[in-house]
Amino acid sequence: MKKKAIERIPYIGLKKNIRSKTVKYIGITAIRIVGHEKHLFLEVYRNAKKQSEPVVRVVLNKKEFGTYITETGEWNRRQIMPDEYYDPRFIWNTPDEYGCTQKELEKQNILQSPEDLDRIKKFCKGVEVWDSSKWWKYIYRYEQNMSITARRKAEDRRYERRQNALNDRISHTKELPEKEILETADCLYFHHAHYLYYKKRGCFAQIACSKCGGVTTARWKAGISFESQFQCSIEEPREGQTGTCPLCGAHGEYKCQGKVKGYHSKSIHLFLGQKYKERGMVLRYVEVTKAWRLGLIEGKNGTEMFNSSEELSGVEIARAYFEPGKKLQIDYHKHDCYDGKDFWDDCNLYGNANITIREAPILEETYQEMEGTIFQYSALKKYVAAVRENINPVDYFERYQQTPQIEVLTKLGLIGVVKELVRYRYGIAVDQNAQRPDEFLGIRKERVKQLIAAKGDLGLLKTMQMEKWMQQVWTKEQIEHLTETGLGREQIETVTRYMSLQKLLNRIEKYSGCEYGTKCSSAEQKIRSTAITYTDYLSMRQSLGYDLSNTVYQNPRDLQAAHDEMVLESxxxxxxxxxxxxxxxxxxxxxxxxxxxxxxxxxxxxxxxxxxxxxxxxxxxxxxxxxxxxxxxxxxxxxxxxxxxxxxxxxxxxxxxxxxxxxxxxxxxxxxxxxxxxxxxxxxxxxxxxxxxxxxxxxxxxxxxxxxx
Structure with a gap:
C-alpha cells in the first residue's frame, strides 16, 4: 500500500453534521485510484460542527488494508474492530465509550448517506452480512479475510522453510550404524544376557533356551536305574541362578515358566555423536531394547514350552544439531497413527507425550567424530570420565557454546563447578566473561589449587567466594572448617564482631563434641546443626540488647538450653x-x-x-x-x-x-x-x-x- 501517496489525497470532508444527540460518529466513503488500483476510503468524523479532519481514515484495496490515525499521523494494521461478537468496539472509540450493545453501536455510528453503504457493498464483493444496517461488518469481514489469507500464506512460507531445513539436515546426516550399535549395547550393557526357562516334573526338568530356541528335557536328580546313566543330566535349575543350555552350551539365567508371562524386555538409551557438515556436530539419541519371548502351548500335561527366542532392536528417538553461530536444533522421530508411517519433525510432542532426552551412556565413536568440529576441545571425554556417571551431552555442548570456560574448568578438575554450569545453575559464576578461573568464580587466586584438590566442591567454593567478598584472608584449615559449619555470610559477619573466626570455629567444635575433617556424615551434620544453633543464640542475645562482648554470654554452659531460653525470652x-x-x-x-x-x-x-x-x-x-x-x-x-x-x-x-x-x-x-x-x-x-x-x-x-x- 502506497501510504505516502494516500496521505497526499485530500480528505473527503463532512458535509453536514446530524442533529440527533445519539449519533457520535459519521462515516463517509469514496473510491480513489492510487497507483492504478482502486481503493476504498472510509473516513470517520465526530458528529460536531467544523470537523475538517476525520478521527481515522481506513483504506482498503484488493490485497491489503491500513488505518491512518490523523491525530498522531501513524499507520497501523488494526482491523476496524477487535471482534464483531465478543469485543464490539471501533478503533475510533475512546475508552469511556467501550461496552456498547449492538443497537447502541447502530445509533452512535452511522454513514452519511445510502450511497456510502452501496460503495462499501460493491467494493466488499463476496462478503455476506445478514443485517445491512450493521455496515461496519462488511469492512470488518473483508479485512478479516485478508488477514487470514496473509496469515496462512506466512505460515505456509514458514512451514516450507522449516521443511527445507529439515530435509537438508536429514540429507547431511550420516547413516546410523545400527549393527555396530546393537552389538555394542548387547556386549556392554546387556552383557549377552540369555535366559533358560524351566519347568520341573519329578526328577526331570524341561529347559527352553532363549539363545538357540530349543526345548529339551534333562534329568536334574540322579537316578538309580541303568538307563539313567545315559540320560542328559543338568544341575538343579533354580530361579535367578546361572545354568548351561544342554543343547547349545550357552550360559543363561534360570527363569521359572510359571513366573513368565511369555514376554519381557529391557531397554537402555545411548548417545552417538557424528560430524555434521564441515564443523558441526549431531548427537543421536537411540533406544535399544532386548526382548525375550517364551512360546507356550497347551499339551497333555498342561501348559508346555515349545520354543524360546530373543531379539535385539533399536530406534532413533531424537537428533540434536550443533552448528557454528547457530542455535541448537533438535529433531524428533514421530509416528503417524493414521497412515502408520514414521517421520522426522523439528518440534516436540505436547503434554504428557513430550519426548524427553535424559542422561545416557555415550558411545566411544563419539569422541573420534569430534575431531575437527567446534567441540574438538570441549573436554567432554574427560568430564565423563571424572563424573563416572551417565550425562546428557546435549546439555554439555549447549553450555559449552554459551560458556567456553567449561573446557579449562574441566581440564583443571573442577568437576563440581562444571556440573552446576551444565545444569544451567550460573549463580556460582561471578564474572561469566572472565578467562581466569579465580576471576570467573570470584575467589582469591591462591585458592584455586585448594579448590582443584577438592574437585570443585561447591560448599568450599561458596566459602571462598564469601572470603573474597568480605575482604578477609583466612587459612586453608579455616576455609575447610567453615565449609563444614555451613554458615552464611550474614551469620559470620554478626558473630565476628565480637570474636575472631578461629574462636567461633573452636566453640562450635567444642559444643558439638565432634572434630572437623572426619569425613563422617553424622559428625558433619552435628557440627552444622551446632553452628546454626550457636549463631542463632548469639543473634537473639544481640536483638534483646545483651552485651555480647561479655564472655559469659558468649560461652553458655549448655548451648541448647540457653538457646531455648532465648527463644522464650524473645x-x-x-x-x-x-x-x-x-x-x-x-x-x-x-x-x-x-x-x-x-x-x-x-x-x-x-x-x-x-x-x-x-x-x-x-x-x-x-x-x-x-x-x-x-x-x-x-x-x-x-x-x-x-x-x-x-x-x-x-x-x-x-x-x-x-x-x-x-x-x-x-x-x-x-x-x-x-x-x-x-x-x-x-x-x-x-x-x-x-x-x-x-x-x-x-x-x-x-x-x-x-x-x-
Whole structure:
C-alpha cells in the first residue's frame, strides 16, 4: 500500500453534521485510484460542527488494508474492530465509550448517506452480512479475510522453510550404524544376557533356551536305574541362578515358566555423536531394547514350552544439531497413527507425550567424530570420565557454546563447578566473561589449587567466594572448617564482631563434641546443626540488647538450653498467648496421646520417636526449631486425625527437640520431616532410620515399649 501517496489525497470532508444527540460518529466513503488500483476510503468524523479532519481514515484495496490515525499521523494494521461478537468496539472509540450493545453501536455510528453503504457493498464483493444496517461488518469481514489469507500464506512460507531445513539436515546426516550399535549395547550393557526357562516334573526338568530356541528335557536328580546313566543330566535349575543350555552350551539365567508371562524386555538409551557438515556436530539419541519371548502351548500335561527366542532392536528417538553461530536444533522421530508411517519433525510432542532426552551412556565413536568440529576441545571425554556417571551431552555442548570456560574448568578438575554450569545453575559464576578461573568464580587466586584438590566442591567454593567478598584472608584449615559449619555470610559477619573466626570455629567444635575433617556424615551434620544453633543464640542475645562482648554470654554452659531460653525470652508474651490459644482450641491432642503412643512409639539404641503430648508441645517444637509445625494447619490436621506430629529425639537427651515428623493418619507414610531451620540433619542416616521405623509400623508387630517418655 502506497501510504505516502494516500496521505497526499485530500480528505473527503463532512458535509453536514446530524442533529440527533445519539449519533457520535459519521462515516463517509469514496473510491480513489492510487497507483492504478482502486481503493476504498472510509473516513470517520465526530458528529460536531467544523470537523475538517476525520478521527481515522481506513483504506482498503484488493490485497491489503491500513488505518491512518490523523491525530498522531501513524499507520497501523488494526482491523476496524477487535471482534464483531465478543469485543464490539471501533478503533475510533475512546475508552469511556467501550461496552456498547449492538443497537447502541447502530445509533452512535452511522454513514452519511445510502450511497456510502452501496460503495462499501460493491467494493466488499463476496462478503455476506445478514443485517445491512450493521455496515461496519462488511469492512470488518473483508479485512478479516485478508488477514487470514496473509496469515496462512506466512505460515505456509514458514512451514516450507522449516521443511527445507529439515530435509537438508536429514540429507547431511550420516547413516546410523545400527549393527555396530546393537552389538555394542548387547556386549556392554546387556552383557549377552540369555535366559533358560524351566519347568520341573519329578526328577526331570524341561529347559527352553532363549539363545538357540530349543526345548529339551534333562534329568536334574540322579537316578538309580541303568538307563539313567545315559540320560542328559543338568544341575538343579533354580530361579535367578546361572545354568548351561544342554543343547547349545550357552550360559543363561534360570527363569521359572510359571513366573513368565511369555514376554519381557529391557531397554537402555545411548548417545552417538557424528560430524555434521564441515564443523558441526549431531548427537543421536537411540533406544535399544532386548526382548525375550517364551512360546507356550497347551499339551497333555498342561501348559508346555515349545520354543524360546530373543531379539535385539533399536530406534532413533531424537537428533540434536550443533552448528557454528547457530542455535541448537533438535529433531524428533514421530509416528503417524493414521497412515502408520514414521517421520522426522523439528518440534516436540505436547503434554504428557513430550519426548524427553535424559542422561545416557555415550558411545566411544563419539569422541573420534569430534575431531575437527567446534567441540574438538570441549573436554567432554574427560568430564565423563571424572563424573563416572551417565550425562546428557546435549546439555554439555549447549553450555559449552554459551560458556567456553567449561573446557579449562574441566581440564583443571573442577568437576563440581562444571556440573552446576551444565545444569544451567550460573549463580556460582561471578564474572561469566572472565578467562581466569579465580576471576570467573570470584575467589582469591591462591585458592584455586585448594579448590582443584577438592574437585570443585561447591560448599568450599561458596566459602571462598564469601572470603573474597568480605575482604578477609583466612587459612586453608579455616576455609575447610567453615565449609563444614555451613554458615552464611550474614551469620559470620554478626558473630565476628565480637570474636575472631578461629574462636567461633573452636566453640562450635567444642559444643558439638565432634572434630572437623572426619569425613563422617553424622559428625558433619552435628557440627552444622551446632553452628546454626550457636549463631542463632548469639543473634537473639544481640536483638534483646545483651552485651555480647561479655564472655559469659558468649560461652553458655549448655548451648541448647540457653538457646531455648532465648527463644522464650524473645517472644514471651506472644508465646504465652499462643500456648493458651492452642490449649483451648485443640484439647483433643492431649487426650489422644496415650492411644497414639501405643501405636507410634518406637526406640532403639540411639533414637526414640513418639507422638506429641499436646498442642502446646507442638507449638514450642516449631518455635525452638524455627519451622512451621506449630501453625494451625498442622494442629487442625492432627485434631481431625488426617496426620500426626511425631517427635524424634536422641535417647541421651529425650526432651531436647531434634527432628519433627509428620506421618499420615491413615497409612504408615511419612509426609515430611525436618530439623532446625527446615533442614534435614544427617539426612541419609536419618532417612534410613525412618524407613526402618515405617517397616515396623507396616508389619504391625509389637513395637519396643518402655516407660512413658
Amino acid at each position: 517472644h514471651k508474651e506472644e508465646i504465652d498467648k499462643r500456648l493458651k490459644e492452642v490449649a483451648m482450641r485443640f484439647p483433643g491432642i492431649q487426650a489422644r496421646y496415650r492411644e497414639l503412643r501405643k501405636k507410634y512409639f518406637y526406640e532403639d539404641e540411639e533414637y526414640l520417636i513418639r507422638p506429641a503430648r499436646s498442642a502446646e508441645e507442638i507449638t514450642m517444637e516449631g518455635r525452638i526449631l524455627h519451622h512451621c509445625v506449630g501453625r494451625d494447619t498442622y494442629l487442625e490436621r492432627y485434631d481431625r486425625g488426617e496426620s500426626y506430629i511425631l517427635m524424634l529425639r536422641d535417647k541421651k537427651q529425650p526432651e531436647r527437640p531434634y527432628i519433627t515428623v509428620e506421618i499420615d493418619g491413615q497409612k504408615p507414610h511419612i509426609r515430611q520431616w525436618y530439623g532446625a531451620h527446615d533442614r534435614k540433619p544427617d539426612e541419609r542416616n536419618m532417612q534410613r532410620w525412618l524407613n526402618q521405623y515405617l517397616l515396623q509400623l507396616e508389619k504391625a508387630t509389637p513395637l519396643i515399649r518402655t516407660r512413658t517418655a
